[in-house]
Amino acid sequence: MESLYKKLAAILEIEEVTSSAVLRDFDIWDSLTVLSVLVMLDKDYGINIDGVALEKLETVADLASFIQSKGRK
Amino acid sequence: MITGASSGIGRAIAIKLSSERKLILHGRSLERLEETRQLCGGSGHLLWCWDLKNAAGLSDGLAIWMEEHQVKVESFIHCAGMVTILPARSISHVIAQEILTVNFTSAMEIIAALLRKRMNQQNLRNILFISSIWSRFGARGYSLYCASKGALDSAMRALAVELAPIVRVNSLVLGAIKTPMAETGFSDPDIIANLEKQYPLGTGSTDDPAAAAAFLISDQARWITGQQIFVDGGRTANMSLK
Numbered sequence: 001m002e003s004l005y006k007k008l009a010a011i012l013e014i015e016e017v018t019s020s021a022v023l024r025d026f027d028i029w030d031s032l033t034v035l036s037v038l039v040m041l042d043k044d045y046g047i048n049i050d051g052v053a054l055e056k057l058e059t060v061a062d063l064a065s066f067i068q069s070k071g072r073k
Numbered sequence: 074m075i076t077g078a079s080s081g082i083g084r085a086i087a088i089k090l091s092s093e094r095k096l097i098l099h100g101r102s103l104e105r106l107e108e109t110r111q112l113c114g115g116s117g118h119l120l121w122c123w124d125l126k127n128a129a130g131l132s133d134g135l136a137i138w139m140e141e142h143q144v145k146v147e148s149f150i151h152c153a154g155m156v157t158i159l160p161a162r163s164i165s166h167v168i169a170q171e172i173l174t175v176n177f178t179s180a181m182e183i184i185a186a187l188l189r190k191r192m193n194q195q196n197l198r199n200i201l202f203i204s205s206i207w208s209r210f211g212a213r214g215y216s217l218y219c220a221s222k223g224a225l226d227s228a229m230r231a232l233a234v235e236l237a238p239i240v241r242v243n244s245l246v247l248g249a250i251k252t253p254m255a256e257t258g259f260s261d262p263d264i265i266a267n268l269e270k271q272y273p274l275g276t277g278s279t280d281d282p283a284a285a286a287a288f289l290i291s292d293q294a295r296w297i298t299g300q301q302i303f304v305d306g307g308r309t310a311n312m313s314l315k
Contacts, residue, residue: 031213035159035214036159039159039163050257
């Protein structure tokens with residue numbers, strides 16, 4: 001999951017993310033940032049979900065578990 | 074030849090033209106192309122499967138396919154396209170290249186092939202690009218999509234001049250239409266509310282571009298070339314504040 005954390009940090013434009021960080025609390029979290037995450041999930045993990053489904057994942061750890069539950073690393 | 078004929082607007086155009094013309098239906102999925110063919114009237118329609126992301130070998134692939142099926146192409150409608158919405162800070166050359174290839178460069182390669190005497194014996198008469206109002210206007214996250222549609226419309230004008238008087242070239246510039254590709258937008262209640270306010274005639278259905286396309290490639294449009302024909306429910310005429 002290390003590379004996921006690095007990718008998220010890049011999208012959120014911060015040095016690093018912690019697993020307990022709440023996604024929507026980031027200043028930069030807007031509709032375009034959501035799209036960046038969705039594109040990353042699709043391109044890098046082959047996971048196709050929409051914004052509504054992403055909304056249900058609150059923290060970085062939630063996102064990591066979600067990806068793992070889809071059988072991706 | 075209609076690219077992107079496996080769904081949405083491409084499928085609707087195919088169905089509209091099918092009773093009067095023999096079609097080459099292009100798409101990525103043979104299964105969905107076959108579905109389109111089943112919905113078509115007339116007969117003798119052919120299927121060409123190719124992922125337009127694969128630009129290398131595209132015109133060779135098309136040449137082989139045309140030779141195999143012994144066909145010539147009179148009208149080319151480029152309806153295939155993808156939408157990639159990203160903040161500008163997330164753009165990379167690789168992502169840009171993908172959308173520009175599918176939406177624009179692949180069409181240019183196909184046209185080049187259809188203009189070669191050996192391949193198409195000067196049979197080409199019409200080119201129609203399915204473009205969008207985002208070729209003329211911007212939106213957050215749309216820079217690459219806008220660029221790709223803008224590229225189509227600019228190339229359209231140059232091609233119209235270069236290929237006259239034998240080949241007419243136009244763009245059909247479309248507003249918001251509910252298609253499988255547009256589903257994410259159309260399932261957002263905020264967007265739906267905005268669309269209702271912004272579109273004097275409401276949003277379109279896939280029948281709308283189909284009718285316009287049929288006209289533009291017909292002889293009735295014989296004096297129309299180099300034009301962006303807007304079919305957008307009046308959207309781009311609307312600057313209302315409320």
